[in-house]
Amino acid sequence: MSCCVSNQSVIVTGAASGIGKACATYLLEGGNRVLAVDLRQADLNAAFPAPSPALRTLAADISDTETCAGIVSTSVEVFGRVDGLIHWAGRHSIKTWDELTAEDFDALLRVNVTGSFLIAQAVARRLIAQGEGGAIVLTGSTAVIHAPIGGTAGNGGPAYVTSKAAIGGMVRTLARALGPHNIRVNGVAPGVTETPMISNYAQSSRALQIESSPFGRIGSAEEVAEAGCMLISAASRYVSGEMLIVNGATSFG
Template sequence: MGKNVLITGASRGIGAAAAREFGAQGWRVALNYCRSRDRALALAAELASAGIEAVALEGDVSDPVQAAALVEAAEAMGPLDALVCCAGVALPQQLLTDTTDQQWRRVMGVDLDGVFYTIRAAYPGFVRRQRGSIVTVSSMWGVTGGSCEAAYSAAKAGVIGLTRALAKELGPSHIRVNCVAPGVIDTEMNGHLSQADLDALGEETPLGRIGTPEEVARAMVFLASEASSFITGQVLGVDGGFVI
């Protein structure tokens, strides 16, 4: 019998790649989206055409009520075996002094609060079953901090702290909590970077290139699967060696 996964922020980028990878590995997939309804529905249809059970679910994870409703809707598919918290937003590179209160709250609301709200809603179901895996998404900037990326770095560092705390809290219930920290990945979030910028970042990366969403997705599936059954509280850098 297939397992069930809820992936937040699954309409594009790394989240969409994760949906395809989980589906290819036989998981039933609940795809969360906030604004990109058409993309999410198209992805659900794509997966269904490949014989994969998938449903697109709307919800803004930065709203605790919507996050709770999202988890409830996903659990209607069946008890969750895994939760992947992939929803995220970023700001253009800017000084801290140019960051408005609204911008700060938006980044914190989605990138950190959204992880908290979603996990909090899914927590009781995992504990009742005494099993499951939670995968969060940070960033290399959450590990090292990034100049002119203060809000994003702070939020993503918070995700790492939350992950490690929950790994200790949920370990006795046989629930694993791990984090992936992508480096420079070829997604729309990095669309504001010029080709020259991307080439320079690729040259700075020991492997000599930027990464793909599919490479991050494979790490997520690994951490959610029994292949990582004795791994918890870890931050797996999928960054080509950028952060060593």
């Protein structure tokens, strides 16, 4: 499939694996410039071994305010501008309600919720300064619909589900706040997707997911990534404040 975006400078977080890597690859193949961000430089080097003038990798922790500002500054320094953000980075937790501590909960929210806000905030400030609008995509999850309880099956537990539920509200409030600046904010809520995040799923969980999907399979990272890219494209120029469910109708089975 040809890329729906071209000649854009896009920050992609969580880019070393899974959906983030698929997204960065898709954008690069479409003729875009990508700042690929993840926590460890070694993982980014392994994901993108071939140098390209259209690609810059950066190891960074998005749960820190100054670091997020630095991510944006790097994109401006290398590519001259920022046109959009697709934020896939996040943490998973399968701890059950009675296993979780306050420290566990706060650590997950710091990355999945506060980190999402901080990187969106940093990018929005730059987009406003440029004065040409832009687009931001954050990541939720259909775990908010299914409400898994965690445990040995590998599904997300209460901390993870809560963190992803917060993204829907964040998307809506940021969309209203940034709309006057011609900045669109949307979210993608993937279902279970073939990524390293589900590597610890029990076979019974995988089988149940396949059985409940009308397509009879688990979705690919590429399919979710392409949906995220659509939301920063001109094809979605009047779409803002929405959470796009990408799970092959599994939620409705």
